[in-house]
Amino acid sequence: MKQAKRxxxxxxxxxxxxxxxxxxxxxxxxxxxxxxxxxxxxTVQQVLDRAEVARSTFYAHFRDKEDLLLAGFQxxxxxxxxxxxxxVGAGHSGYPDFGLALFRHIDAQRALAKAFLGSTAGNIVYNxxxxxxxxxxxxxxxxxxxKVAKGIPPELVVQHVAGSLFALLxxxxxxxxxxxxxxxxxxxxxxxxxxLEGMAAPAK
Amino acid sequence: MKQAKRxxxxxxxxxxxxxxxxxxxxxxxxxxxxxxxxxxxxTVQQVLDRAEVARSTFYAHFRDKEDLLLAGFQxxxxxxxxxxxxxVGAGHSGYPDFGLALFRHIDAQRALAKAFLGSTAGNIVYNxxxxxxxxxxxxxxxxxxxKVAKGIPPELVVQHVAGSLFALLxxxxxxxxxxxxxxxxxxxxxxxxxxLEGMAAPAK
DNA sequence: CGGTTTTCGAACATCGTGTATGATAAAAAA
DNA sequence: TTTTTTATCATACACGATGTTCGAAAACCG
Numbered sequence: 001m002k003q004a005k006r007x008x009x010x011x012x013x014x015x016x017x018x019x020x021x022x023x024x025x026x027x028x029x030x031x032x033x034x035x036x037x038x039x040x041x042x043t044v045q046q047v048l049d050r051a052e053v054a055r056s057t058f059y060a061h062f063r064d065k066e067d068l069l070l071a072g073f074q075x076x077x078x079x080x081x082x083x084x085x086x087x088v089g090a091g092h093s094g095y096p097d098f099g100l101a102l103f104r105h106i107d108a109q110r111a112l113a114k115a116f117l118g119s120t121a122g123n124i125v126y127n128x129x130x131x132x133x134x135x136x137x138x139x140x141x142x143x144x145x146x147k148v149a150k151g152i153p154p155e156l157v158v159q160h161v162a163g164s165l166f167a168l169l170x171x172x173x174x175x176x177x178x179x180x181x182x183x184x185x186x187x188x189x190x191x192x193x194x195x196l197e198g199m200a201a202p203a204k
Numbered sequence: 205m206k207q208a209k210r211x212x213x214x215x216x217x218x219x220x221x222x223x224x225x226x227x228x229x230x231x232x233x234x235x236x237x238x239x240x241x242x243x244x245x246x247t248v249q250q251v252l253d254r255a256e257v258a259r260s261t262f263y264a265h266f267r268d269k270e271d272l273l274l275a276g277f278q279x280x281x282x283x284x285x286x287x288x289x290x291x292v293g294a295g296h297s298g299y300p301d302f303g304l305a306l307f308r309h310i311d312a313q314r315a316l317a318k319a320f321l322g323s324t325a326g327n328i329v330y331n332x333x334x335x336x337x338x339x340x341x342x343x344x345x346x347x348x349x350x351k352v353a354k355g356i357p358p359e360l361v362v363q364h365v366a367g368s369l370f371a372l373l374x375x376x377x378x379x380x381x382x383x384x385x386x387x388x389x390x391x392x393x394x395x396x397x398x399x400l401e402g403m404a405a406p407a408k
Numbered sequence: 409c410g411g412t413t414t415t416c417g418a419a420c421a422t423c424g425t426g427t428a429t430g431a432t433a434a435a436a437a438a
Numbered sequence: 439t440t441t442t443t444t445a446t447c448a449t450a451c452a453c454g455a456t457g458t459t460c461g462a463a464a465a466c467c468g
Binding site for chain 4: 222258260261264
């Protein structure tokens with residue numbers, strides 16, 4: 001009932017002022033509290049208090065805390081760059097700077113990143129973002145010209161790239177952005193594409 | 205009081221039969237339930253019912269669910285190989301098979317892995333294991349002869365390697381071990397050490 | 409303005425947590 | 439075996455969070 005109403009309003013462009021206000025305040029409260037205590041530790045009650053919204057109002061809009069979170073993601077989905085692997089330019093190595101766009105995007109949203117990429121982020125957030133990264137990586141790899149050693153299942157390459165990127169990304173966020181997005185992009189590219197030694201010559 | 209007793213018993217080798225039995229069944233129950241529903245979804249009450257242990261007994265031994273979990277880790281810590289990066293032998297590429305021991309170890313404990321490495325694992329478990337991997341990787345990298353391109357902070361190399369390994373590992377577990385540990389070891393080595401192309405020659 | 413829709417506040421049932429206590433059963437010590 | 443120690447049990451309790459319901463008040467929109 002409310003659910004259907006909500007969708008209708010979103011698409012028919014008829015957002016009651018009160019509705020928009022409630023939803024916006026709740027999202028803001030969740031974000032702020034997540035930054036402070038970490039998503040898992042945040043309770044619905046705390047969101048209610050912070051947002052100064054009645055309990056019944058919350059449940060008129062969202063099923064639970066996770067619903068509020070995901071709805072927030074969906075709303076900011078438009079703000080996401082269409083493709084996180086946009087080729088910004090040619091790096092020194094001659095490869096496209098496939099990681100740069102990603103790091104720049106995160107850099108532009110430090111507040112959000114701190115909340116949802118740092119160690120304060122809960123499982124749901126974590127998996128959600130990790131999944132986005134995996135999907136993007138899979139797409140990118142299927143349409144780029146980088147060759148992979150034979151015998152390696154493509155999916156494992158995806159996991160490798162996305163796993164490394166995610167690790168670098170979360171480290172960067174958790175340590176308060178100690179390097180420029182450009183440097184992070186270059187480094188991730190070197191590590192992932194060129195390998196640890198820059199050359200594949202066997203050691204010793 | 206109980207806490208002190210417990211430690212004393214552990215170290216003085218005087219474990220009351222009942223104590224050992226309680227703790228063991230509680231651990232087993234948590235493990236089983238975690239496999240079934242995922243760690244986060246498991247409640248203390250469910251553990252109690254499954255283990256057929258009184259509520260008060262549980263809290264006489266553990267502070268909460270997490271305490272039970274970590275105590276379990278500590279007990280099985282002895283079963284862990286001293287170093288997950290043991291060089292098993294020389295791979296085809298001439299590099300030590302640094303990933304093989306890891307995959308073999310996980311392969312030998314599929315039940316545990318399913319519970320604590322799969323998507324059913326909660327944040328605590330997730331971070332805990334990820335951290336072990338990071339620490340091991342850091343140590344290994346500091347004592348091995350692999351050279352890294354200059355200008356890359358060592359910690360980022362650690363994050364890269366551990367991140368990739370963790371991603372490959374969880375994928376492998378989540379997909380029910382579709383490859384042999386040997387193949388996974390070889391692949392991870394190729395991806396991480398040799399890079400995506402096996403050669404660092406710029407494409408195009 | 410006046411009808412519609414949202415919000416509010418309060419109450420309620422439910423569930424999980426963590427603590428306390430005295431009785432009971434089992435283990436260790438004598 | 440008897441005694442003493444100690445863990446377990448069952449129950450009860452206080453607390454906090456969840457999600458639902460409902461009528462009255464307020465805000466919105468035309």
